[in-house]
Amino acid sequence: METLAADSPRYEFPDPPPPLNAVPAVQCFDMRGARVIVGTPGQGWRTDLRADDPLMRGGKLLVPVLSESDYYRSQDDGTEAMAALHPVESVWVEKPDDAAERRTAAPHLFERLVDIECPPKRWPVPASDVHGLTGRRVWLWRSGEFGTDLRCVSEAFENSDGDIAVKVATERDWYRWARTGKSPTVEEALIHLTWLEA
Incomplete structure (x- = not known):
């Protein structure tokens, strides 16, 4: 073990x-x-x-x-x-918005209604709550801080340790992949440390 x-x-x-x-x-x-x-x-x-x-x-x-x-x-x-x-x-x-309350996006429609006179504040959504992760922009907790400018390149899967994870790549590699066909360098991210920038 x-x-x-x-x-x-x-x-x-x-x-x-x-x-x-x-x-x-x-x-x-x-x-x-x-x-x-x-x-x-x-x-x-x-x-x-x-x-x-x-x-x-x-x-x-x-x-x-x-x-x-x-x-x-x-x-x-x-x-x-x-x-x-x-x-x-x-x-x-x-x-x-580092001064804002740390919470996730509201799950119910009436709690998510916005004022259309300005762009809405975008609250993070746990990756574990979302279907269709591939291509989505994410935050990733690693080494005590959140990494940004990342994209999911897989859906959730069970890794060799029995943990639920996703694969992520930098946005730069994500766009290069589309432009050149060169596969991105990917990183395995535990699902509970990954949030979508919804």
Whole structure:
């Protein structure tokens, strides 16, 4: 029988990661590479985007925004990517809200209703509560902190130790995989240490 150290990840049960809050871009500095949301209050929102630092054009402050796949391609190639220019007032930056209560997303519809005038706060969801994990962005607890910019590349499975786990890869590898066909470097993550960025 296997003997486990008291500090084994099997015995860690950390609080959930902080929720992601949308901060108006006009309140942010150094936006290069930041995850952003674009949209119009009362209409809708687009996520999975990255930004560059704002610029002035025609007397207006604009934020260059591109898809995450284009962002990672430009990072790998060392080239500039074509970005759409959005008015600064239609861009919000995703930031962990470390001051917020540490809890998971509400399970019931009426508890999840939001104000459509601004992007919603995104509470984490335990990976064990979700069907269809493959491709989803996750937080992973490891070495006493939460790792971000990760994607699930498998559904839950039972590993050789009898634990329930998933396989994760960095987002950079995830997008490179789609672009080049090169399989990502993967890491096994215990399901109870993994949360979706819902």
